[in-house]
């Protein structure tokens with residue numbers, strides 16, 4: 001263990017588990033999960049960190065198994081009997097490409113498990129019951145003592161898996177519409193220029209978001225107008241480790257010289273105008289979170305079909321008056337039929353504002369779910 005503090009409280013261990021979970025790929029078939037194993041001792045006191053693990057993507061060990069392995073690698077003589085596992089998500093209790101984590105924890109001798117977010121599938125599979133049946137003191141968020149864990153860390157743990165859990169519940173990829181607009185919601189000026197509306201900090205954030213999704217979707221109109229690369233890039237300008245699928249929706253060909261044929265994620269051209277069919281294709285490819293980056297018509301098509309779960313809006317303090325609106329007409333004729341969303345906390349990014357808004361399921365675009 002070289003990169004973590006030697007002794008942590010359980011609260012600090014959860015913050016660490018969240019931060020290592022972020023190293024895993026987002027938007028795919030499996031969730032991002034982190035786990036920290038603390039030595040036996042008084043739960044209220046700092047204890048030695050024995051192992052830290054996170055899930056690196058479908059088919060690789062889950063976070064709990066990775067943390068157990070890390071503890072054994074760090075000290076082949078380590079005894080995990082009586083240790084505590086702090087996990088960002090409820091341990092699984094089913095066999096997929098890897099074995100059940102609840103079994104791995106119990107058979108390693110872990111005596112206490114705290115997990116920040118419930119996983120309905122793990123619950124259905126009897127994860128808590130299995131652990132409790134093997135004398136493990138297991139608790140999830142419903143049974144935490146007041147103040148046992150930091151609300152910010154719990155929130156971050158929920159955000160890590162929000163799209164993944166929603167996708168499981170919806171039976172299709174979770175969809176985030178991303179727009180970068182002026183204050184009057186324009187995504188291009190009357191002469192067609194659109195790069196760049198927002199500043200460097202907003203664009204850097206957008207690249208971080210791309211690195212956390214399974215697919216970026218754009219319409220063939222955006223490919224023709226902007227010739228985007230649709231890659232996730234690091235602050236230094238290189239390609240991020242995880243590259244989402246690059247998906248083009250529309251009937252016309254993707255030009256042979258298009259930049260999105262260059263280095264980056266796999267190109268998937270869906271020759272259709274049906275967002276629902278597109279999501280089926282993406283679900284088959286293991287995508288659980290799709291980022292729709294426009295343009296105006298394709299964003300409208302997702303809204304019209306009731307398939308926009310979240311809006312990520314980067315808003316620049318500029319006005320254009322004319323130009324292309326962020327979202328084309330999607331069938332709302334009267335205010336009462338507006339698609340309604342609830343804002344999360346706004347965030348300043350340089351001179352721009354990032355607004356994230358989540359669909360209210362009871363409104364217009366919830367009806368079709």
Ligand SMILES: NC(=O)c1ccc[n+]([C@@H]2O[C@H](COP(=O)([O-])OP(=O)(O)OC[C@H]3O[C@@H](n4cnc5c(N)ncnc54)[C@H](OP(=O)(O)O)[C@@H]3O)[C@@H](O)[C@H]2O)c1
Nearest residue numbers: 180187219220221222250251252273294295296297298301
């Ligand atoms: N600032 C930003 O955040 C941002 C982001 C993206 C784009 N933009 C700007 O947006 C503009 C492009 O937007 P756009 O609305 O013209 O293009 P678009 O939405 O990217 O693409 C429209 C094309 O997509 C295809 N398509 C697929 N499904 C469709 C559906 N359900 N309904 C309608 N068309 C569908 C159609 O082409 P086929 O004939 O091939 O089927 C259609 O012509 C550009 O000016 C670009 O710079 C800005």
